[in-house]
Amino acid sequence: MTPDASPHITAGASPPAADIKAEKMLQPSQPQQPAPPPDTTASAPPSAASIVKQGPQVRLQALRAFYGSAEQVKGVDLEFPANKVTAIIGPSGCGKSTMVRCINRMHEEIPGARAEGKVLLDDIDLYDSSVDVIAVRRAIGMVFQKPNPFPTMSIYDNVASGLRLSGIGRGELRGKVESALRSAGLWEEVADRLSEPGMGLSGGQQQRLCIARSLAVDPEVLLMDEPCSALDPIATLKIEELIATLKQRVTIVIVTHNMQQAARVADRTAFMLSGEMVEVGPTQEIFTTPNDPRTEEYVTGKFG
């Protein structure tokens, strides 16, 4: 679809995971993966834009992140190609979440935390002093580990919250909410109870609600920090299917400690260890023929 995608792509939308240690994986998910895209687009005429739109490319250059004096990310160079899903894997505490939080500058919200280096959205350095951090976060959405709908708000208000909080036009609110819910594959399930509290949904639905909430402000990049770690397998599967369709619209970065998940959803995978980027490449390569022995040890389950 995108010209710059060709060098590192394996087989279009087909899951690169097919030939990896299949015994550990959710077998049924494999055949289903190619199916959803046409299905979802068909059911979502209002969000036609999602087909055409092209996400940006994100590049990290010598990115370092600190908490006080502790260096969590130690000079990472990494590229997230447009409209691809890039998974970040690595043992807990390796700095993968911190790195991702640097991309939309959420890292600096923690007292004592700071980052150095560059994060380029296409060619703009997001850490440049002329850049508005609020605008950065509108352009780069984020989905967190645990589903966290705003407890005081209804389903509708939750999705609308981003638009309202950022003061974006009131007129089209309804249409945007609907299209975000459709994009998140939640519309059919909640259309008739939009005014009920968001906390009343199941965990998986809540997480998709949070995805819809992020999509409503129309971001170009979506960061997902272990979005399925609090969900059951069925709900996880739904989110993974969703990721596959969303990448047509946004560039996706997903942090996961679940290697099968990386294998299922990601076009490219990056392996991090103690704050350093060990290896990055097409998912299939990382899982089958990694260059670095540490990567091999990790993906074969020798540690972590």
Place this chain on the structure above:
Amino acid sequence: MSAHGATPNRIERFAVSPRRRRSDKLARALVLTGTIIALIPLVLVIYYLLHEGLKAWSPHFFTTDPTGNTFFKNSDIGGIRSAMLGTIEMVALASLIAVPIGIGVAVWLVEYGKGHWFAQLVRFFVDVLTGVPSIVFGLFIYIVLIIGTGSTFAGYKGALALSLLMLPVITRSAEVVLLLVPNALRESALALGAERWKVIFRIVLPTAVSGLVTGVLLAIARAAGETAPLLFTSGATNKTSSNLGEFMNSLPVQIYNDVISPTQSVVNRAWGAALTLVVLILILNLVARLVSRRSRLA
């Protein structure tokens, strides 16, 4: 259980020695006794309040001002209207001052000052303020607004003294509640591209609202019962006033002045006023509890 010769041994092994059992029982009994002792004064205070206070209650009692005419046995001493209204007016004004400031400081402590040395200092001072004797707050206001301006007692000065008293209580309770708001909510809102002030007003405060209300109500309840800060700020008077620039009566001050009286009917009025005050405070406490039960936070 009989065949084995070892049985008695076994039982011994599994039994707690009589001495240990006794000390366990004794200690438990002491703890229970202590708890009962703690509750005795509550029962007695409430009993005497009802017993003495209800005698004074009547429609007349609530609808008339004290007459000040207490010298003759059969004269009409009046009721507590001015005291009730004065308490309500001053506590309302005190809340108007202390609630926004108190919650504002708590918001600053939690949302902006986190981890900063200055926030630690402020938090420490707020903690220390909760322990300042209430009469000292009254004297502060006296020095600044009465000596300082060369004027005399007024309702708003009493209200200011009460607001000083409420401020640390509100700040501390609000801080605790705001800390309970999951950080994930703030982060989600920030990640949506919301500015911090909007996150605070649209997400954090609404999520915490029931806890904040509980804290405020408890602070109001505490202020409503305070005598010492009012003695030398709002003064005492008989007449009902809606002008906060004048002397203003209040329930605690009237009770205090009535207690000292040698006339029995005036002392009875003190009991009636005390019962009124306690009922008022208990209602505030009850509402606070009901509100906190509706909390969305753990």
Place this chain on the structure above:
Amino acid sequence: MEAASIPGGDRSKLERSPLARFPDRALRYGLTLLAALILALIVFFFVRLVGEARPAFAKEGVLGFTFTNNWDVSSEHFGALPLVVGTLITSVLALLMGVPVAVATALYITELCPRRIKAPITILIELLAAVPSVVYGLWGIFFLAPKLQPAEQWVANKLSFIPFIGGGTVTIPNYFVAGLILAIMILPIVSAISREVMATVPLDHKEAALGLGATRWEMIRIAVLPYCRTGIVGGSMLGLGRAIGETIAVTLVIGDAPQLSGHLFSQGYTLAAVIANEFGEATGLHRSALFAAALVLFVLTLLVNAVARLVVMRANRSRNQPRQSGLGGSRSNVADLAETAAMGA
């Protein structure tokens, strides 16, 4: 309008405008200013209080004022020792009577009582704090003090060989009654803080003790009390601070006699009570002396409270527990992130 953001989006919108985020900065600096103002206000009050107290200190000297036993308004002698001593006697009595009972209630509520009555008992104990000071005073002078007097007299007679307690006539208002009322008044806060620290005792410790075959009481002695000692001390000191500054209830039951009597059941005075009682009519040096008394009271409570807060803070921090019980669940992964990072350092 979607088209506008198609290839790569409109990058100019990332730019920061000069006025951007003004409300954010306004709120931030406004609130910082507010917090600073509170500190400034405390300092300002303190300075003014010192100013008002100066004439009395100038006449008697700071130490002379605090430690001379001569409070005589008519001849303008202001030695506040009887007041300081009265404050200390009543406060210490309050601690002696209040703390054991408060700790017992806390133990009962956290460790021994049936689950069903846990909440009701907690509420009842907290209700003790809801009764206003003046109501305690009213109850104390018209009910408690007269009813206690015969018993106090009996004790004084029987224990006449003990210096401070025995002998002498028992007056209706006296140190002991004041101390007892104060004990009731500080009970809720000491109990609340003790409960708070007891709730932080790790289940492992308690189960370890029970697993060794300890009885319930032995478990409390081995696992709970040592763990909570600092917290209970801190809570008691907060109670002490309250007792020192408590005014109206004490004023009504202490007898208002500025004398240094070496007797538990005789009338006395406290710093707070003297202010409440005499300030209304005081002028000139007398008023200054009362401000000086307030200053002594203020400094005393500041010290006690500051130390108490530090003790409570240390007690809670040293075990890496959240300050408020119930906070544990709300810690997000950010806190954990920061923590792991800190541990890695």
